[in-house]
Amino acid sequence: MNQRVCIVNYSEIKLKGKNRKFFEKKLRDNIWYILKKNYIDFNLHQEFGRLRIENINEKDVSKIKEILKDIPGISTFYFPFIFRRDEENILEKTVELVKKMDFNSFGVRCKRVDKRFPLNSQEVNVKLGSMIVQLGHKVNLDSPDLKVNIIIYPEEFHIFFEKERGLNGLPIGTSGKFISLISGGIDSPVASKLMSIRGAEIIYAHFFNFTNDSCGVKNKVFELIKIINKNSPPTKLYLIPFEKLQNEIITLCPPKYRMIIYRRSMFRIGNLICKKEKGKGFITGDSLGQVASQTIENISAIQNSSKYPIFTPLIGLNKEEITEKSRKFKLYETSILPYSDCCSFLIAKHPETKGNIYKILEIETKMEIENLENETFNNSEIVEIE
Ligand code: ATP
């Protein structure tokens, strides 16, 4: 069977100075893990400033493309035809390959890594261009049908016609561990995906209420995490039964403060998860001013109950922008399936929009719900997600 090679490029990692090796290793580990998980045969090598995946079966090429496009840290990748420098004539070899392609216009782009090569890049472009013109094709440098890319290394030539774009960002696991508070909505899954592209290793926490359609929403959250985490190392989800605590809050707290207290209670339970998991912070899907709980006053009052920093990558985006990202990450169709979030359980018609932290602390002191929060945390179910 025909064996192929894939060259994987990264950009941001290259700026990491002394830590670069750590970032490169994480990227290699992540690629290795996910290709193995998909039963793909390959060998993986670190080269200077890029990775080389070798011994790929032709039948796996499209699967690998799909996977690499979803692995944070990769800027571009391509599957070149590779020729040894001492054996082949680069111009003739390229023309031979070009003859097999179906196209009208073309452009040539040569990069000379080995500056000792007798022709400079521009000379290669011109010479090769005129050879291809003689075959009856037209030059179009702006938007050619066929992009003829040549890279000249000391030992070998790479020729390729397509270069795939990756997600960029940083390899998962290089920015530390985070707890993502995930609902079944549109926003928090997008926030999680964006943070994973910034290198976050994410553990998920979802609060549910039995009286809501808990089974439906639990499955939905599980499906959303599977999409976010499809090409990432395994993770886990804490499913936290919120009903008892919510009933207590409903009994003891004035309706207009319920939403704020629910969310503060979520963070206090989240603190316990973060401590247990050695997390460094939280991720939420908050967007400033989108709903009543997201005014600056309420966000501040809610976040005040967290002992850890809270990362809200959607804070400055509007719903349209978030929806666009949700579609791009293939989350949207699952996110819009009907569900009821436990936070909407018995909240006031006109909730407080300017939560005052002193007033809230006063209400909470009287409620004495700390034991119940510990009990709720202890009753959470942990689901492993491959
Ligand atoms: P989303 O679309 O993510 O549900 P939202 O716009 O509906 O967000 P809220 O319902 O106010 O906004 O929730 C704000 C954030 O609180 C969510 O993005 C999520 O991070 C967290 N959150 C809300 N409900 C839950 C829940 N049941 N379990 C875990 N976290 C939740």
Ligand code: MG
């Ligand atoms: Mg919501």
